[in-house]
Amino acid sequence: MAIVRETxxxxxxxxxxxxxxxxxxxxxxxxxxxxxxxNVLGQKESDNQKAEALAALGYVAFACDVYxxxxxxxxxxxxxxxYMNELDADRGLLRDRLAASVAVLKDRAAVxxxxxxxxxxxxGGKCALDLARSGQDVLGVVSxxxxxxxxxxxxxxxxRAKILVCHGWDDPLGTPDQVTxxxxxxxxxxxxxxxxxxxxxxxxxxxxxxxDRPAPRPGVGYDAHADRRSWQAMKxxxxxxxx
Amino acid sequence: MAIVRETxxxxxxxxxxxxxxxxxxxxxxxxxxxxxxxNVLGQKESDNQKAEALAALGYVAFACDVYxxxxxxxxxxxxxxxYMNELDADRGLLRDRLAASVAVLKDRAAVxxxxxxxxxxxxGGKCALDLARSGQDVLGVVSxxxxxxxxxxxxxxxxRAKILVCHGWDDPLGTPDQVTxxxxxxxxxxxxxxxxxxxxxxxxxxxxxxxDRPAPRPGVGYDAHADRRSWQAMKxxxxxxxx
Numbered sequence: 001m002a003i004v005r006e007t008x009x010x011x012x013x014x015x016x017x018x019x020x021x022x023x024x025x026x027x028x029x030x031x032x033x034x035x036x037x038x039n040v041l042g043q044k045e046s047d048n049q050k051a052e053a054l055a056a057l058g059y060v061a062f063a064c065d066v067y068x069x070x071x072x073x074x075x076x077x078x079x080x081x082x083y084m085n086e087l088d089a090d091r092g093l094l095r096d097r098l099a100a101s102v103a104v105l106k107d108r109a110a111v112x113x114x115x116x117x118x119x120x121x122x123x124g125g126k127c128a129l130d131l132a133r134s135g136q137d138v139l140g141v142v143s144x145x146x147x148x149x150x151x152x153x154x155x156x157x158x159x160r161a162k163i164l165v166c167h168g169w170d171d172p173l174g175t176p177d178q179v180t181x182x183x184x185x186x187x188x189x190x191x192x193x194x195x196x197x198x199x200x201x202x203x204x205x206x207x208x209x210x211x212d213r214p215a216p217r218p219g220v221g222y223d224a225h226a227d228r229r230s231w232q233a234m235k236x237x238x239x240x241x242x243x
Numbered sequence: 244m245a246i247v248r249e250t251x252x253x254x255x256x257x258x259x260x261x262x263x264x265x266x267x268x269x270x271x272x273x274x275x276x277x278x279x280x281x282n283v284l285g286q287k288e289s290d291n292q293k294a295e296a297l298a299a300l301g302y303v304a305f306a307c308d309v310y311x312x313x314x315x316x317x318x319x320x321x322x323x324x325x326y327m328n329e330l331d332a333d334r335g336l337l338r339d340r341l342a343a344s345v346a347v348l349k350d351r352a353a354v355x356x357x358x359x360x361x362x363x364x365x366x367g368g369k370c371a372l373d374l375a376r377s378g379q380d381v382l383g384v385v386s387x388x389x390x391x392x393x394x395x396x397x398x399x400x401x402x403r404a405k406i407l408v409c410h411g412w413d414d415p416l417g418t419p420d421q422v423t424x425x426x427x428x429x430x431x432x433x434x435x436x437x438x439x440x441x442x443x444x445x446x447x448x449x450x451x452x453x454x455d456r457p458a459p460r461p462g463v464g465y466d467a468h469a470d471r472r473s474w475q476a477m478k479x480x481x482x483x484x485x486x
Contacts, residue, residue, distance in 0.1 A: 169426055169438070176423040183412055183419070187442050194472065195412070199429055199436035229437065232479055236472075 002026050003055045005048060008062070009069060012100025013093060017065040019043055019101065022051040023110050024058070032242040033111035035101055036063040037120030037127040039207070040084045042072040046209060057235065060111045064101035066094060066127065075209055076216070084123050091151035095134045098127055102136055115139060115242050119234060121206060123147065132161040132191065139241040142166065142234050145203050147173050148182040158190030164237045165193065166230035168201030172219040196233050201226035245269050246298045248291060251305070252312060255343025256336060260308040262286055262344065265294040266353050267301070275485040276354035278344055278381075279306040280363030280370040282450070283327045285315040289452060300478065303354045307344035309337060309370065318452055319459070327366050334394035338377045341370055345379055358382060358485050362477060364449060366390065375404040375434065382484040385409065385477050388446050390416050391425040401433030407480045408436065409473035411444030415462040439476050444469035
């Protein structure tokens with residue numbers, strides 16, 4: 001097995017965008033493709049590592065970009081949320097950028113375009129949910145410590161992508177009421193959904209960059225149990241999707 | 244592999260009790276033990292089948308009895324909940340009967356007494372939670388479509404058994420408020436807990452006896468997705484416990 005990375009510069013509304021695709025280049029058959037959607041900071045090394053981990057599971061994984069080439073934020077910077085806030089204010093544009101990223105993934109010769117999914121972290125979790133909500137043709141999406149507010153467009157009727165929501169119960173960005181509202185939304189939209197909630201875990205529980213640092217705020221931090229369990233849940237979920 | 248069943252008649256407060264233990268009798272080494280706690284109807288063939296499925300995974304599994312030998316109810320009978328209600332009114336007695344069942348499991352030569360867990364269905368899910376709450380020395384418990392009201396004794400401080408709650412989101416016996424109250428309880432008690440909630444699934448989602456029958460009431464019925472996913476989640480959980 002030899003996992004390789006390739007940097008892809010691609011088009012889309014407000015582009016160009018720049019992402020990294022990872023796959024085993026010793027495999028010849030087309031295989032399932034998984035989009036990896038970055039957190040608030042934008043496309044970065046930790047997303048590429050997630051893509052490599054997915055490639056090691058036998059998938060082609062594309063750590064995509066929704067902010068635009070060169071638009072990245074450093075952890076802890078005062079303006080770290082600026083690109084996110086900008087895009088969060090235009091969920092229709094976000095939807096179209098996500099669609100462009102899915103199209104790049106499906107277009108790869110190594111990818112079976114009938115077998116794709118998306119995973120995302122923090123803001124990327126919201127993006128994964130938006131892919132499902134907007135009716136993108138992916139089999140399933142996984143939100144890791146995502147954010148649950150609805151976009152300003154209507155949900156697909158029905159939402160066809162299966163949904164796994166991995167949630168830290170102590171996440172201040174996803175209170176029990178917000179979780180319940182998401183559950184109601186997904187139920188109303190006819191989605192096949194699951195919620196895995198982890199006690200004592202907060203926002204960003206998969207984020208290794210926070211592992212050895214004090215929490216930037218209460219309810220935010222790395223959690224080894226939730227990280228391991230949610231990755232296992234994702235593996236089970238992808239296995240079920242791609243049968 | 245040859246899975247065998249043995250009927251065990253055993254003592255305890257209000258006994259005798261009668262359960263069925265299942266294991267692979269071609270294995271010689273002591274292995275982890277799993278208690279299987281029946282639903283409202285009491286110990287029955289479907290519990291023995293769960294025990295056999297666990298035995299096939301490499302465990303010794305004991306489908307126990309908390310009502311007493313011969314005290315069983317038929318599905319759909321008018322008085323189907325009588326034994327449960329009786330015991331539900333005396334959670335201290337229930338705790339002691341559960342402890343007696345755990346002791347029988349741990350006492351088997353084929354069981355490694357340092358590696359035990361419990362799973363339960365419906366009322367048995369409540370019983371599994373009560374094992375954790377009452378500080379029984381088991382590594383973990385799984386509640387399948389359980390009921391979440393607290394007993395009238397204090398929780399162990401801390402609750403040491405790990406907890407997996409598999410929950411049908413549409414379960415009328417476990418509303419979002421009741422789920423949130425359980426999450427708060429387990430968090431306050433310092434338990435390592437997870438909740439897996441399944442959209443569109445209701446109470447009794449693992450109960451094959453309801454598979455081809457109309458729902459006895461709204462929000463109650465078999466659900467193949469939730470049944471399969473929760474069993475997978477249990478397998479992952481037990482693997483983690485018994486490392």
